[in-house]
Amino acid sequence: MRKVYVSYNSIVSALGFDSKAVVENIANEVSGIRKISDPKLFPTPFYASLVASEAISEAFHQFGATEAYTRLEQLLILSLQHVIEASKLPLNDRVGLIISTTKGNIDVLEKDSPFPEKRAYLAALGNVLKNFFGFQNDAIVLSNACVSGVLAVAVAKRYIQQGTYDHVFIASGDIVSQFILSGFNSFQAMSSLPCKPYSNDRTGITIGELSASALVTSEEKNLAPEAVEILGEASCNDANHISGPSRTGEGLYRSIQSAMKEAAIEASTIDYISAHGTATSFNDEMEAIAFNRAALQNVPLNSLKGYFGHTLGASGLVETIVGMHSLHQNTLFTSLGFSELGVSKPLTIITEVAPKEVSVFLKTASGFGGCNTAAIFQKCHNTETNNQTN
Amino acid sequence: MSTKLHIERYCHIKNSTVSLNGAPLFEIASEDFLTFIKAAYKELDTKYSKFFKMDNLSKLAFLAADVLLKEDTSLSEGEKNIAIVLSNRASSLDTDRKHQASISDPKNYYPSPAVFVYTLPNICIGEISIKHKLFSENSFFIFETFSADLLKVYTESLLKTNKAEKVLCGWVDFDADSYEAFLYLVSSEGTIEHNNNEITRLYRL
Structure with a gap:
């Protein structure tokens, strides 16, 4: 069985727009979680880790019109762009694309969304990324609840070991939306303070948004130092x-x-x-x-x-x-x-x-x-x- | 691969008909999905009251899986490692729309955990796993159209690496005005070869 590696990677989040900046913040125990007052997202103030809209627009405008892409698409394009560039791989027919997300562009279901409802179909999200970068293969979208991101790594490995691809780019992302906040709140699962995993005073989850991308490859040459x-x-x-x-x-x-x-x-x-x-x-x-x-x-x-x-x-x-x-x-x-x-x-x-x-x-x-x-x-x-x- | 893989059995649910291996098990004149699926549930002697709490996608996937798995006499001999690999086009959008409708008007705001939990396509895999006690590999893929090849390769990978003994896989899609299920069981048993031509041929039946 071929050996398979996770190599180049990128994170676009409240803690920075590349893995290095994000990891530096984590090493300094900096959290991206803030108290948010935005009635458009949730009727009362809540804690969440949000990516600043201005920062997304500023980073994205060099790649295209921000009005043409949803918030999630912009986040995914930003992180995937870093990884494709760093890998220096040509996007030929041996290269796959896997997208992992639970809700995709779910915010287009909102009444005042400027995007058509058909953008909520996950294959449409796959096509946006495929066409933006010029992948030859259709995107495989994986939507398996909260294991999707790590399952995507397993799925990429399996397709590589079966010989379908030599390299697979994974882009994963989800955004904070009315949809998600109201749903978790209906479960009474939301924490009233920034979340406290494994603690005796934990009261629930804090929702966050980001995109993360990585290259999964069978090629041992040209691996990232942290592969x-x-x-x-x-x-x-x-x-x-x-x-x-x-x-x-x-x-x-x-x-x-x-x-x-x-x-x-x-x-x-x-x-x-x-x-x-x-x-x-x-x-x-x-x-x-x-x-x-x-x-x-x-x-x-x-x-x-x-x-x-x-x-x-x-x-x-x-x-x-x-x-x-x-x-x-x-x-x-x-x-x-x-x-x-x-x-x-x-x-x-x-x-x-x-x-x-x-x-x-x-x-x-x-x-x-x-x-x-x-x-x-x-x-x-x-x-x-x-x-x-x- | 040491043993050749076959499609042991397959099930279709579409056009108000449930069929097993191409032969109708149940059909009804009604066009309405809920009327049809509830009648099918009764007629097929499913006996699982949780069925009525499920959303449309889960009802569809659950019933198709049940038709295939209750035929599996080996299941009663003890725990079986049957992986579940499903795919569709509309994800859980049918239920997503219901949840969104419950939150779009601040004056009429009624989000419900019983609806929200079904806003993930893989919940139907959970429902099948609970009923048939399958502690197995599962994944849910979204494709624009049915992809025999991607399902075939993934299924082969699970069987070849001994992560599963059999794989229940296929397509289960529910959207605003349409539904379609095509599930099949892959193992070393059976006579239909597990290849792209056969999977596509059966899908189109």
């Missing part, structure tokens, strides 16, 4: 409830076991866990149970939701990208918002930025519909040496 190899991945369903996580962490536990089996590693090989940690009572508890069942309770762990909020279909990819930089810099980043452990099983939450030699990390995500995904990544120090030994 990682995908050692294993799996997605398992809870088969339990459509909106509540399993009490036993079944699907997440099975996903981790299956990913470790493919990676042919033991739990002790994992140096760091980039977990999902939405800060809802049930989710964080479920994760603690699953990680304990997998004997991972002593592995340093963080949730990055305290920096970006929960960015839905983008969260899995942006968190994978930050994990790659964490490995590259041999630095563990703080799980922002954590106070005291508020789950029934032990976890090793990262409470301050710390240097640590880290080589292998586990990324997990869970979502509505009972879906869970786990992926294991290993950094490629020096790919030429690896080539010879393999």
Whole structure:
């Protein structure tokens, strides 16, 4: 089976418009979450991590008329542009495009949207990106709730290993909208303060928006310095409830076991866990149970939701990208918002930025519909040496 | 691949008809989806009260999956690793529109978690997984039109890497004025070859 890597990457978010700036902010424990008063989005003030509209327009105007593209399309184009440019790859028929999103251009359903309703179809979003950059293959859109971002990495790997593509660009994104805020609020899942994953005083999620893009490739030459190899991945369903996580962490536990089996590693090989940690009572508890069942309770762990909020279909990819930089810099980043452990099983939450030699990390995500995904990544120090030994 | 893959069984739900392997199981004269799908549920002896809480897309996917999976006698022998790979064009837009309608007027604001939870296309995979106790791989793809090739390659990948023993896959689309389901079960059993020509031929039946 061909080895597959995650290489060049970009993040366009409240914390900056490229991965380097964003990771620098995370290293300084800077959060993108602010209190927002915008009745157009939600009737009362709320916390969220929003990308400033003026900053998007300013960055985007060199690529096209801002009126011709939706907010999400502009965010996706900005992050994907960086990655395509950095990769220097020609967009030929061996190059695929995967878009991961939960709601896409859902804001065009609003009455006063200047865009037609047909823009809400996710294939239309795929076509906008395909045509903007001139991809030869149609975009594959993946919409699998909150695991979409990391599942996209797994799907890219699978298509590469099956020989469909040599390289796949992934663009993931979701925006903060009336639609999302009203929905999560109806579940009484929104935190009244910036979210506090795994803490005893957590009260729910904080929503965020961003786009993240990355190149997944089988080519060992020309990898980004922070590139990682995908050692294993799996997605398992809870088969339990459509909106509540399993009490036993079944699907997440099975996903981790299956990913470790493919990676042919033991739990002790994992140096760091980039977990999902939405800060809802049930989710964080479920994760603690699953990680304990997998004997991972002593592995340093963080949730990055305290920096970006929960960015839905983008969260899995942006968190994978930050994990790659964490490995590259041999630095563990703080799980922002954590106070005291508020789950029934032990976890090793990262409470301050710390240097640590880290080589292998586990990324997990869970979502509505009972879906869970786990992926294991290993950094490629020096790919030429690896080539010879393999 | 060591064993050749086949399409074991397939199911269509369209034009007020449910059919298994090309033969109608149930049909009704009604054009209305809800009338049709509820009558089909009864006639096919589905017996699953959660069905009535589901949105249209989930009802459609659930019933098509149930027709295929209840034929699987091997399922009763213990846990089976059947992955679910679905695709469609309209995602969950039918329910998205309902949620948006519930929030568009501040004077008549009534968002409901029972509606909102269905504003994700993969919820129907969750419904199928719960009923048939499938702790398996799942993914939901959105394509402009049915893509035999992308489904085939992905299914082969899951079976080849032993991530699944069988794959339930296909197309399940519900939009404002149209619905269509075509699901098929891929495994080493059966007689129909698992290739693009056969998948496309069956889809068009």
